[in-house]
Amino acid sequence: MYNRFKNNIRSFYAGFILLIPLMGFAHSPAQSSIVLMEDESGQWTLQLRAALTAFEQVVHEEYTATGYTTPEEFNALTAKLLGNNLKLFVNDQQITLNTPVIELGHETIAVYLIDLPEDIQSVRMENQLFRDMHRSKSIFMFLNDGSERTLFAMENSNNYTVNLKLENNRFVPVNLSENTAGISIEWYMLAMFILLGIFGILLKLKPNWEARITP
Numbered sequence: 001m002y003n004r005f006k007n008n009i010r011s012f013y014a015g016f017i018l019l020i021p022l023m024g025f026a027h028s029p030a031q032s033s034i035v036l037m038e039d040e041s042g043q044w045t046l047q048l049r050a051a052l053t054a055f056e057q058v059v060h061e062e063y064t065a066t067g068y069t070t071p072e073e074f075n076a077l078t079a080k081l082l083g084n085n086l087k088l089f090v091n092d093q094q095i096t097l098n099t100p101v102i103e104l105g106h107e108t109i110a111v112y113l114i115d116l117p118e119d120i121q122s123v124r125m126e127n128q129l130f131r132d133m134h135r136s137k138s139i140f141m142f143l144n145d146g147s148e149r150t151l152f153a154m155e156n157s158n159n160y161t162v163n164l165k166l167e168n169n170r171f172v173p174v175n176l177s178e179n180t181a182g183i184s185i186e187w188y189m190l191a192m193f194i195l196l197g198i199f200g201i202l203l204k205l206k207p208n209w210e211a212r213i214t215p
Helices: 003-024 052-063 071-085 185-213
Strands: 033-038 046-053 086-090 101-103 107-114 121-126 137-143 150-154 161-167 170-173
Touching: 033 121, 046 052, 052 071, 052 150, 071 086, 071 101, 071 107, 121 137, 150 161, 150 170
Parallel strands: 033 137
Antiparallel strands: 033 046, 046 107, 086 121, 101 107, 121 161, 137 150, 161 170
C-alpha cells in the first residue's frame, strides 16, 4: 500500500507539471479526444472531449445560431449530431450509443454509458463530427486492465476512423498504414491531461449514471 501511495503522489506531481503548458493546447477547437475505458466496477464509458467552440461550430452549421435558446436545447442538438456522426463497433458488432450525458464548459464532454463484451478482439471507432473543421485532429485511447494503453490518431488521412485488432495483448491498426497517435510531445501531453481529468469526470457524473440505471 505504501508503494501504491508513493506512485500516486509521483503521478500527481508529474501530471500537474504537464498540466501547465497544456491549458491552451487542450482547448483548441481543432483538437479533440475520444476515450473508451473500463472502470474498476467493470462499467464501460465512451467519452468525447472537445472545446465548447468546436461543438458550437458544428451545431451552428447544421441548425444556425438561432436554432436553440437554452443549454438544454443546445445539448439536445449536440446529442443528435453525435448520434449521426459517432459510431463504435466491437468485435464487428455496432454498439448502441444512447443519449449521452453532456457537461458544458470551456472543455465540453459527452459521456456514454455502454455495455461491451468481456472478450474484445477488435474495435472500430468513427467520429465524423468535426471532419469539416480546419486541421481537425483527434486521438483515440482504449483503457482497460487487460491490454496495453495506446494512442491512435483520427484525422483526415484515415477519414477520422481507427480500426484496431488485438495482438499480443495490444491493440494495433488492422491497416498498418494507419497512423498511431500523432507521436509528438503535444499528443502525449494531451493524453496526460485527459488522464488527469477522466476520474474526476467519472466521479462527477456517477450520480447521473446511477439515476439512469436504477429501476
